[in-house]
Amino acid sequence: MANEEEEGGKKIEIRRIVTEEEKTFAKNFNINDLPDIPTGLPPHLELQRTRVVCKNDAPIHTSSVVYSGAYNAVGVDNSVKLENFSENFKVEVISISEDGMDMEFDMIGINAAIANAFRRILLAELPSMAIEKVFVANNTSLVQDEVLAQRLGLIPIAADPRLFDYLSESDQPNEKNTIVFKLHAKCERGEPRLKVLTQELIWLPNGSEMVKESGGSTSSKPKTFTSFSRSQDSFPEFADNPIAPSNLNILIAKLGPGQEIELEA
Structure with a gap:
């Protein structure tokens, strides 16, 4: 060559x-x-x-x-085939709480986007009890009323929604469709800053205690924001299992000396 x-x-x-x-x-x-x-x-x-x-x-x-x-x-081959998905996909239950309200499970062999869709469906479609309306009697904290109401609405409530009826706009809040909590926390002057936790939310089984504004008539019983015909703690489901937040240590607000929060939700 x-x-x-x-x-x-x-x-x-x-x-x-x-x-x-x-x-x-x-x-x-x-x-x-x-x-x-x-x-x-x-x-x-x-x-x-x-x-x-x-x-x-x-x-x-x-x-x-x-x-x-x-x-x-x-x-x-990156195509999605039903046969391969059926063979590879499985659900493993890790734990279930004694009251049946909490379950931890793993979804194996599924696309992350589909798993996220399942998560969003569980959040949006499964009924749960939550705070929807907040009546603020006094709030001198640094947290605005709107922000405080939003925080309260995100607190998980340990109550089985199957025991309650759906509340429509035309329905009157009663013991079968409404849960009422009250919150009253105050930081006295000279005391250190006070943390207001979810354990401060007190369940009112007899309904609202906050009186509606009226025309000044004293002949009738003052009207509140609910119309309970009986106490909720008389129901056997709640007699030994009172309604309360799922986690009692969630921070709601911090109060400085002289500040106070009083509301119903």
Whole structure:
């Protein structure tokens, strides 16, 4: 084998001697004898495709590759097939509370986006008891009334919603469709700042104690915001299991000396 190169205006001929071994290899070469190209995703791409990794600052790999042919170059079919999903998907129940109100479970073999859809459905579609209306009698804290009401609305209530009726706009709040709490906390002057926790929410089984504004007539019983015909603690479901927040240590507000919160919810 000869090649010609020019160097300094002169042609230089370079000869390379081909060995007999190379001639034999070239003569017997067959493209089908080449080793197979490795198929399958590299470990780091497989991790990114199938796992959401929780880091200290934020989760990673939360977005999914939905195009079926995204990994065709390496021989991986990324399409979603019902048969594969049925074989790989499973639900493992980790724990169930004694009262049946709390359950922890793992969903295995499912796309992160679909798992998040299940989470949103559980939050939005499952009925639960929550604070909807707040009547503030006095609030001198730094927390505005609207913010305070929003915080109260996010507090989970340990009450089975199946024991209550749905309250429509035309219904009168009664013992079958309404739960009432009161909160009265005050930080006396000269005392350190006071933390107002959910344990300060007191259940009122007889309904609201806050009197509505009236025309000044004293001949009738003062009207409140509810119309309970009987006490809720007379129901057998609540006799030994009084209604209260699920967590008694959730911070609602902090009061400075002289500040006070009084409300019904």
